[in-house]
Amino acid sequence: MAAAWVRLCALVLIGVSSAGALAKDKTPTAIVVGGGLAGLTAAYELQNKGWQVTLLEAKAGMGGRSGLATSEWIGNGKAQPVLNQYLERFKLDTLPAPEFVRTPGYLIDGEYFSATDLATKQPATAEALKRYEKTLDDLARSIDDPLNPQATSTLFALDQMNVSTWLDKLQLPATARQLVNQQIRTRYDEPSRLSLLYFAQQNRVYRGVSDRDLRAARLPGGSPVLAQAFVKQLKTIKTSSPVTAIVQDKDGVTVKVGSVGYQADYLVMAVPLRALAKIQITPGLDAQHLAALKSTNYGWRDQLMLKFKQPVWESRARMSGEIFSNTGLGMLWIEPALKGGANVVINLSGDNARLLQAFGDKQMVDQVLIRLHAFYPQARGAFTGYEVKRYSVDAGTGGAYLAYGPGQISKYWRLWERPVQRIAFAGEHTDALYPGTLEGALRSGQRAAGQVQDLLAGKSFDPAKAAAVAAAATATAGAVAAKQEKPGFFSRLFGGADKPEVKAEPVAKAVEAAPAPAPAPAAAPAPAAAPAPVAPEAVAKEEPAKPAATKAAPAKHAPAHKPAAKPAAKQAHKAVEPKKATVKSAPAKKPASDSQAKAG
Numbered sequence: 257m258a259a260a261w262v263r264l265c266a267l268v269l270i271g272v273s274s275a276g277a278l279a280k281d282k283t284p285t286a287i288v289v290g291g292g293l294a295g296l297t298a299a300y301e302l303q304n305k306g307w308q309v310t311l312l313e314a315k316a317g318m319g320g321r322s323g324l325a326t327s328e329w330i331g332n333g334k335a336q337p338v339l340n341q342y343l344e345r346f347k348l349d350t351l352p353a354p355e356f357v358r359t360p361g362y363l364i365d366g367e368y369f370s371a372t373d374l375a376t377k378q379p380a381t382a383e384a385l386k387r388y389e390k391t392l393d394d395l396a397r398s399i400d401d402p403l404n405p406q407a408t409s410t411l412f413a414l415d416q417m418n419v420s421t422w423l424d425k426l427q428l429p430a431t432a433r434q435l436v437n438q439q440i441r442t443r444y445d446e447p448s449r450l451s452l453l454y455f456a457q458q459n460r461v462y463r464g465v466s467d468r469d470l471r472a473a474r475l476p477g478g479s480p481v482l483a484q485a486f487v488k489q490l491k492t493i494k495t496s497s498p499v500t501a502i503v504q505d506k507d508g509v510t511v512k513v514g515s516v517g518y519q520a521d522y523l524v525m526a527v528p529l530r531a532l533a534k535i536q537i538t539p540g541l542d543a544q545h546l547a548a549l550k551s552t553n554y555g556w557r558d559q560l561m562l563k564f565k566q567p568v569w570e571s572r573a574r575m576s577g578e579i580f581s582n583t584g585l586g587m588l589w590i591e592p593a594l595k596g597g598a599n600v601v602i603n604l605s606g607d608n609a610r611l612l613q614a615f616g617d618k619q620m621v622d623q624v625l626i627r628l629h630a631f632y633p634q635a636r637g638a639f640t641g642y643e644v645k646r647y648s649v650d651a652g653t654g655g656a657y658l659a660y661g662p663g664q665i666s667k668y669w670r671l672w673e674r675p676v677q678r679i680a681f682a683g684e685h686t687d688a689l690y691p692g693t694l695e696g697a698l699r700s701g702q703r704a705a706g707q708v709q710d711l712l713a714g715k716s717f718d719p720a721k722a723a724a725v726a727a728a729a730t731a732t733a734g735a736v737a738a739k740q741e742k743p744g745f746f747s748r749l750f751g752g753a754d755k756p757e758v759k760a761e762p763v764a765k766a767v768e769a770a771p772a773p774a775p776a777p778a779a780a781p782a783p784a785a786a787p788a789p790v791a792p793e794a795v796a797k798e799e800p801a802k803p804a805a806t807k808a809a810p811a812k813h814a815p816a817h818k819p820a821a822k823p824a825a826k827q828a829h830k831a832v833e834p835k836k837a838t839v840k841s842a843p844a845k846k847p848a849s850d851s852q853a854k855a856g
Contacts, residue, residue: 283308284712285520287511289499289535292320293479293694294682295526296486297342297701298708302524303490305709310518311490312511314498314531314652319483320697321528321653328479329353330694332472335465338698339482343475346485350473358467362435363581363588366631368569384432391426395452396459403688405457406665415453415665422452434582441606442580442587444692445555445659449606454660461689479694501536504677522708526682526701530554530654541676548668552685554655555692556609556648560602560621563641567598568634585627597640600628605656609648617644657692658685673703674717680704 284307288299291313299311330350333340343350362369364378375382395414399405406412419440428436440447444455462470475481487493494513501512502523511518525532533549541549569590579588586608589601602624604612612620621642629635647656660668672686682704683697690696707717 284522285309285508286522286524286708287312287509287518287520288524288526289511290320290526290531290683291315291318291483291493291495292526292683292697293322293483293486294684294686294697294701294704295320295524296483296490297698298524298526298680298682298705299490299701300486301702301705302708305705307708308492308520309490310492310494310520312497312499312513312518313493313495314527316496318487318493318495319480321647321656322479322483328475329357329471330473330475331470335469335472336693336695338702339695342482342485342698346482348475348481348485350475353471353473357578358471360439361579363579363583363585363631364431364435365583368579378431380429381432381435384428385435388423388426388428388432388436392456392459393463395456396463399457399460402457402460403670405453405460406669411453412666414456415451416663417452418448418662419450419452419455420446420448423447431582435580437606438580438582438587441555441608442557442603443555445553445655445661446606449553449659449661451660451662451665453665457665458691482694499535501538502679503538504679509678521678522711523679524682524701524704524708525679526704528554528653528655528683529685531652537679539677544668544671545676548671551661552664552668553659553661554653555605555657555659556607557603557605557656558609558612558620558648559645560604560624561643562600562602562621562625562628562639563643564598564600564635564638565640566638568632568638583627585624613649617642617646620644659692675707675711678711680707680711 286299286302286307286309288295288302288309288311291311295311295313296318299309303309330336330339330343342348359371361371362374364381369377371382374385399407399411401407406415423433423436437447440450440455444450444458497513499511499513503510503512508519508521509523511520511523527535529549529552540546567590579590581588586602586604589603590598604620604624615623621644625635625639647653670688672681672683673688675681680703682700684691684693684700686703687696687700690699711717
């Protein structure tokens with residue numbers, strides 16, 4: 257009897273041990289929803305770690321919000337380390353950037369000005385731009401840690417203001433204000449819709465980064481080339497597969513695409529917030545996440561590429577790279593075409609793009625071509641065709657990229673950095689340092705892949721919370737709502753009065769909350785080249801921010817947000833630990849706009 261009992265126990269132990277071994281040897285599975293660069297990165301990194309990955313993309317093609325530029329400007333390993341890591345890994349060749357494209361130009365009333373020309377031919381405008389850039393740099397320098405921008409009551413108060421209100425106080429001359437408005441709406445959104453704290457935080461991230469670093473090279477073919485390099489590495493991709501529902505339980509996740517169901521252990525959600533809002537998730541998201549889905553602001557943009565048989569602008573001007581216009585042409589990005597001729601990529605953004613919702617593509621192109629033809633009479637004769645991308649009316653995007661509105665950092669800052677049960681989130685909108693750029697999209701994909709591996713290993717994540725607010729903002733935070741007097745439709749769209757009349761409305765006092773530590777981002781796989789840390793600055797005294805003009809050298813801005821930087825789409829992979837070190841003031845820099853993500 258005793259011997260039989262021993263044999264029975266041995267058989268039970270062997271069975272348990274075998275089941276454990278099978279579970280241990282089971283290949284982990286993941287579903288990635290979204291085929292932009294964030295989703296592609298997450299799928300690639302998980303697959304390389306031995307996971308079985310299925311990528312679901314709603315559209316017929318891959319690449320997400322890649323822009324129209326046929327050759328995007330990208331930063332070097334210092335400015336965009338993760339991007340350069342993948343370019344090297346996939347052996348994608350780049351071309352050095354010519355020196356003359358590394359600073360922005362200006363098209364003022366049809367005349368092209370380089371930065372040098374502007375200083376000699378329009379000194380009042382040049383000086384006003386310097387004053388704006390210096391004041392912005394002072395504002396950015398007041399943020400000690402860009403990962404915790406609302407750390408003091410003074411900084412928190414900036415989140416209750418919009419950028420337009422702040423600009424009004426600078427009292428810039430009309431032309432300078434028009435150019436500044438165009439820069440801001442191209443890289444983010446309309447100044448009246450943009451949080452001043454977010455604007456300052458993004459400029460803080462790029463302080464000390466030179467234009468040479470931000471526009472170091474040209475990537476022929478643009479971000480779609482990088483997207484296809486990822487696609488070639490992945491084993492299971494299903495396009496034209498819009499996800500309608502997700503169910504989580506203790507055993508895994510089930511993803512519905514119409515009547516078809518896919519099951520996996522974990523899921524990476526790499527779609528814009530507007531698309532995520534259309535997916536039914538069970539159990540449902542909490543109230544904070546649902547509010548963020550509904551109200552988080554996205555920049556609006558329509559992107560046109562006009563094709564010409566040959567350049568119609570004067571060759572002596574060497575018009576190339578990023579050009580800001582005060583006459584309704586948006587931001588121009590001029591580049592040689594791959595098969596001869598020349599292309600002009602034009603970004604109509606902010607409220608300009610919103611006003612064009614009802615326009616057909618051809619109507620929109622005609623209006624822009626009329627303005628260009630007025631300055632360059634050969635334009636119509638050399639024009640051969642166009643392409644259009646309308647992020648603003650794309651139901652799955654709802655805009656171009658993240659652009660926090662007033663009060664939204666206080667509510668939703670870094671909310672999407674942490675998993676919810678078995679779902680990790682990726683996408684440019686989930687990266688705190690480089691939203692709206694290729695770099696941010698790639699970084700977020702790496703982070704989400706790392707988090708899914710941590711979940712499998714048994715690591716738990718605290719419920720996602722927006723970073724805690726410090727003390728209540730004082731009444732000196734200023735007015736938050738700006739109401740513009742609107743001129744005629746085409747006058748407003750294509751030039752003219754660009755200086756809004758602002759009526760101040762009182763800001764409700766914020767409720768004091770005890771400071772809580774901001775959530776630390778999960779470690780992402782280390783890039784080939786270590787990113788340059790964001791140098792912390794000495795913290796200014798906690799006083800209400802005063803945007804008064806001050807003396808100092810101007811700050812130069814590189815193209816922002818890709819949608820190549822904001823068409824393709826804005827250096828550190830890890831959280832920046834603030835150090836109380838005094839650092840010499842450096843000009844504020846902006847991310848390259850058509851070379852970075854607006855990736856996807």
